[in-house]
Amino acid sequence: MKILLVEDDDVTRKYVLDGLRGAGHVVDDATDGIDGLTLALRASYDAAILDRMLPGMDGLSMLKAMRGANVQTPVLFLTAVSGVDDRVEGLEAGADDYLTKPFAFSELSARLGAISRRPTQVVEQTRLTVADLEMDLVRRSVTRAGQPIELLTKEFQLLEYFMRSEGRVLSRTMLLEQVWDFHFDPQTTVVETHISRLRAKIDKPFETELLHTIKNVGYTLRV
Amino acid sequence: MANLGAGWIAFQAIHDDLDRRVEQAAVLMSVELADTFERDGRDALVEATRARATALDPEDDIVWLGLADGTFLAGHRLPDPQDLAVGDVSGTRLGQDDDDTYLLTSRQIGDLRLITARSYEDTDDIARTVLKAIGAATLIVTLLAALVAFILSRRGQLRIEAISSVLSKVAAGEMQQRIETHGHSDDLGRLSERINDALEQLEATVVGIKQVSADIAHDLRTPINRLGIQVESLTLEASNHPALQDKLNQASSNIRQITNTFDALLRISQIEAGARKAKFRAVPIAGIAAALYEAYAAVCDDAGQTLLVSSNMDANTLVHGDQDLLTQLGANLIENAIRHAGQGATIRLETGSGLNGVWLSVSDDGPGIPPEEYERVTERFYRLDKARHTPGSGLGLALVKAIADLHKARLRLSDAKPGLAVRVEFKPFSEALKSRD
Numbered sequence: 001m002k003i004l005l006v007e008d009d010d011v012t013r014k015y016v017l018d019g020l021r022g023a024g025h026v027v028d029d030a031t032d033g034i035d036g037l038t039l040a041l042r043a044s045y046d047a048a049i050l051d052r053m054l055p056g057m058d059g060l061s062m063l064k065a066m067r068g069a070n071v072q073t074p075v076l077f078l079t080a081v082s083g084v085d086d087r088v089e090g091l092e093a094g095a096d097d098y099l100t101k102p103f104a105f106s107e108l109s110a111r112l113g114a115i116s117r118r119p120t121q122v123v124e125q126t127r128l129t130v131a132d133l134e135m136d137l138v139r140r141s142v143t144r145a146g147q148p149i150e151l152l153t154k155e156f157q158l159l160e161y162f163m164r165s166e167g168r169v170l171s172r173t174m175l176l177e178q179v180w181d182f183h184f185d186p187q188t189t190v191v192e193t194h195i196s197r198l199r200a201k202i203d204k205p206f207e208t209e210l211l212h213t214i215k216n217v218g219y220t221l222r223v
Numbered sequence: 224m225a226n227l228g229a230g231w232i233a234f235q236a237i238h239d240d241l242d243r244r245v246e247q248a249a250v251l252m253s254v255e256l257a258d259t260f261e262r263d264g265r266d267a268l269v270e271a272t273r274a275r276a277t278a279l280d281p282e283d284d285i286v287w288l289g290l291a292d293g294t295f296l297a298g299h300r301l302p303d304p305q306d307l308a309v310g311d312v313s314g315t316r317l318g319q320d321d322d323d324t325y326l327l328t329s330r331q332i333g334d335l336r337l338i339t340a341r342s343y344e345d346t347d348d349i350a351r352t353v354l355k356a357i358g359a360a361t362l363i364v365t366l367l368a369a370l371v372a373f374i375l376s377r378r379g380q381l382r383i384e385a386i387s388s389v390l391s392k393v394a395a396g397e398m399q400q401r402i403e404t405h406g407h408s409d410d411l412g413r414l415s416e417r418i419n420d421a422l423e424q425l426e427a428t429v430v431g432i433k434q435v436s437a438d439i440a441h442d443l444r445t446p447i448n449r450l451g452i453q454v455e456s457l458t459l460e461a462s463n464h465p466a467l468q469d470k471l472n473q474a475s476s477n478i479r480q481i482t483n484t485f486d487a488l489l490r491i492s493q494i495e496a497g498a499r500k501a502k503f504r505a506v507p508i509a510g511i512a513a514a515l516y517e518a519y520a521a522v523c524d525d526a527g528q529t530l531l532v533s534s535n536m537d538a539n540t541l542v543h544g545d546q547d548l549l550t551q552l553g554a555n556l557i558e559n560a561i562r563h564a565g566q567g568a569t570i571r572l573e574t575g576s577g578l579n580g581v582w583l584s585v586s587d588d589g590p591g592i593p594p595e596e597y598e599r600v601t602e603r604f605y606r607l608d609k610a611r612h613t614p615g616s617g618l619g620l621a622l623v624k625a626i627a628d629l630h631k632a633r634l635r636l637s638d639a640k641p642g643l644a645v646r647v648e649f650k651p652f653s654e655a656l657k658s659r660d
C-alpha cells in the first residue's frame with residue numbers, strides 16, 4: 001500500500017516507518033501539517049496516518065482541508081493524550097479511526113488494514129462467503145459445508161465482521177469497538193469468551209480451521 | 224422585664240402621690256371651713272358651707288354640715304350621716320349614683336359636725352391613663368426588643384446554616400464551595416473566613432494529589448509502552464525458545480496490566496475534570512443493560528456464575544449522558560461482581576424508572592462487603608483486602624463513581640442480604656435538561 005505518515009515526534013515516526021516499510025508498504029512522511037497537506041493533495045494514497053498535534057497546521061485542520069478538497073483518503077489519527085473527548089471530535093471531522101499513543105505497531109497495522117478497504121468492497125452484499133462458510137445477511141442464517149449453524153445475535157455480528165474483513169487481522173480493541181460498541185478495555189475476557197464460543201460452533205465440528213488467533217495482535221478469519 | 228418592673232414601681236409612686244392629693248384636698252376643705260367658723264362664727268360657717276355646696280360638684284367634692292345627731296344644716300344631702308366613718312367611702316353611701324370611692328373626713332366644730340369628702344375619680348382617671356401609657360410603652364419596648372432579638376438570632380441562625388451547608392457540600396466532594404462572608408467582621412464572619420482558608424487548603428491538596436497521580440500515569444505511560452514493545456520484539460526473536468518465549472509473554476501481560484491501570488487512572492482524571500459533558504445525549508439505560516447482558520452472559524457462565532437481566536424495554540429510561548461512559552460504568556459493576564462474588568453466584572443486572580428518576584443496579588449474592596467500607600470502596604486504589612492479593616487494580620469502583628458524579632447521579636451501595644447491591648440513580652432526562660449547567 002501507499003501510505004502517508006505525518007508525525008512530528010521522531011521516536012514514533014521512526015517506529016511506524018520501520019514497521020510499515022518492513023511490512024512492504026511504500027511510505028511518504030512529513031513532520032508538519034502544511035507539508036503533509038501538500039503531499040496529501042498532490043498524490044493519491046491508500047491511507048494516511050496523521051498526528052493530532054502538529055506544528056504548522058494541526059491534524060484536525062489538515063483533515064478538514066483534505067475533505068474540503070474532496071480527498072477521500074482514509075485517515076487514522078494518532079494522539080498522545082488519551083482523550084475521552086478527542087476521539088469523537090476526530091471521528092466527527094471525518095477521520096476513519098483513532099489510536100492513542102503509546103500503541104503497539106500490530107494494532108496500528110490491523111486498523112490501517114481495516115480502513116484502507118477498497119471502495120468496491122463496500123457495495124452491499126446479501127451473502128458473505130469464506131471457504132465453505134456462508135452467511136445470508138437477509139435471512140440472518142449461517143451454514144458451513146451445507147450444514148446450518150445456530151448463532152446468537154452477538155455471535156452473528158462477530159462472524160459478520162470477520163467475514164467482511166476476511167484475511168485482515170482484527171485486534172481485540174477493534175472487535176470491542178465494532179461488535180459491542182465498547183470504547184474502553186474490559187478487565188475480563190469478553191472477546192475471548194465469544195471467540196471461543198464462535199469457534200465451537202463454526203470451526204470445531206469441521207476439518208479446516210478458519211478463525212485463527214494471531215498471538216498478541218488479534219484474530220483473523222481465513223483459510 | 225426590667226421595663227415592666229420599673230414601670231410598675233413608677234406607677235405605684237404616682238398612684239400614691241395622687242391618693243395623697245385627694246386626702247389633702249378633703250382635709251384642706253375641712254380646715255378652711257373650720258377657719259371660717261373660728262373667724263366669723265357659726266352663721267358664717269353655715270353660709271360658707273351652703274356656698275361651697277352650690278359651687279362644688281358632688282361628683283368631685285361633697286360637704287355636709289349638721290348637728291351631732293345627724294340633723295342637716297347646710298351642704299349636700301347625705302342619706303345617713305351617722306353611719307359614715309372617716310376614710311374611704313363608696314359614693315352610693317354619700318347619695319351618689321356612682322360607686323366611686325371618696326375620701327371622707329369628719330370634724331367636730333363646736334356642737335356641729337362637718338363632713339367633707341373628695342372623690343378619687345379624677346385621680347383614678349389620671350392613674351389609669353398613666354398606667355396605660357406605661358403599659359403601652361412597655362409593650363412597644365418589649366415587642367421591639369423581641370423583634371430585634373428575633374432578627375439578630377435569625378440572621379445568626381441563617382449564617383450558621385449557610386456554613387453548615389457549605390461544609391456538607393465539600394464533604395460530598397464539591398471542593399470549590401466557599402462561605403460567603405458579605406464583609407461581616409463579627410465572630411461568625413471571622414470564623415467563616417478561617418473555614419474558607421481551610422477549605423482552600425483542602426481543595427488544593429486534593430487537586431494536587433489527583434494531579435500527581437494523573438501526572439505519574441501520564442509520564443510513565445510512554446516508557447512503559449516502549450518497554451512493552453521491546454518485550455514484544457524479544458518474544459518474536461525468541462520463537463525458537465519456547466520456555467523463554469513463555470516468560471516473555473508473561474512479562475508482556477504484566478506490562479499490559481500496568482498500562483491498563485494507568486489508562487484507567489487517566490480516564491478517571493479526565494472524567495472528573497468534566498470531559499465529555501458537552502457530548503451528552505439522550506441515552507436509554509435499558510438499552511445499555513441489554514448490550515451489557517449480551518457481552519457478559521457468556522463470561523459469567525465461563526466463570527461458573529449466572530447473569531440475569533431484568534429491564535423493561537418499554538419504560539422510559541432515558542438519561543442525559545454519555546453512552547460510552549455509561550456502558551463502561553455498567554461493565555465495571557458487572558466485572559466487579561464477577562471478580563468478587565465467587566463461584567456459583569448469581570449476578571442481577573436491573574434497570575427501572577420511576578417518578579424520581581431512572582436507575583441501574585448490579586447486585587450479587589456473594590460475600591458482599593461490610594457496610595462500614597461502603598464509603599471508602601469507591602476511592603482510587605482502595606482495596607478491602609489490605610494485603611492486595613486479589614486481582615484487579617482497585618480502580619473499577621473509583622471509575623464508576625467518577626462517571627456517576629459526572630452525570631450528577633447518586634451511587635448507593637447496600638447489603639443485598641446476602642451480597643452487594645450497587646445502584647446508580649439518575650435524574651430523568653427531562654429534568655436533567657432543565658438543570659443543565
